[in-house]
Amino acid sequence: MRLEEQAAVQIVAAGRRLDALGWVPATAGNFSVRLDARRLAVTVSGRHKGFLTTDDVMVVDLDGVAEDPAKRSSAETLLHCGIYRRFPEAGAVLHGHSIANTVLSRVAGGSVTLAGYELLKVFPGLPTHEASVDLPVVPNDQDIARMQRGLDALWDGMGAIPPGYLIQGHGSYVWAPDMPMALARMEGLEFMLRCVLEERSLR
Template identity: 40%
Template structure:
């Protein structure tokens, strides 16, 4: 694993996320695709701001099986689902920021629609602030297979771009490589903060 530059990039991204306060306590989980059959997923109960290579566990993407017998994140099934749905995705970052968590509860519909922000162009393929960026929202569930099944059903008809929110929980976002996933995370967090501030001001 030590020769994988994407692994080093993921560990650096985790430290950066920790410094931002987007994964308080031991919240959140991160992963990296290794090949068509395997990924690395963070071990359960680890502080994401101080991860080492040993805190990332080998997981079989098709089954979420962990050959080492150690315990990966409880939400590993969502990571492996995303890798199965979208072969182009190389890294997934799941965070618990205040802005993402609050907005996912304030917004009562099935998606958060972002429009009118120049920073939408931080998301791959976005060319104009006039376009709409739709971030799907799924109700939280401690039954991860059930939650994953709902995400899979949604994705059958509506491709998920950039990421999705879990209500009252946080954000899953991704990219083809760690750098793109990190850029998407930073861009979405900025947009979430702007949207939350806008709603607060308009409510006065």
């Protein structure tokens, strides 16, 4: 199978998985896989991500320019490009709108601290639960290029950058070297966010 077809099959399967988990309501969410140093496969804009076919995946370059100008890539394509440009180890990117990530992103301020969870081990360089990750929360913005510039400025000022972030009132982005690992990271992250939410509601 060609690289583009393999990527499309992985993206379709990821959409089914995340829809089954309730994290891509309506037409929310977008996904991508890096194809090579200059190109990525990304979801077409506006499709329900639980019902994707391989025709709903297209190729863009790292500036977000489509190979097939007849197709319109995700409205948030430039956030995918921003991740692949900055992190050479990123091979797949997932974006979802869960209730936990949406609620926490609205009440958290600048970051959500995840500490003491066994599932922290899904993130790189954390071999035990005795760790803490500050997941950045950035303002939502319909100007995606401007949002990506804000993210680049934020990352410039950070030491260790976790492979994910939240957008206020919007959702989460997670990346990993490949799609199976990106799915594992998203599931781990969403599990921990749900725990944080439930712990807060007990207080």
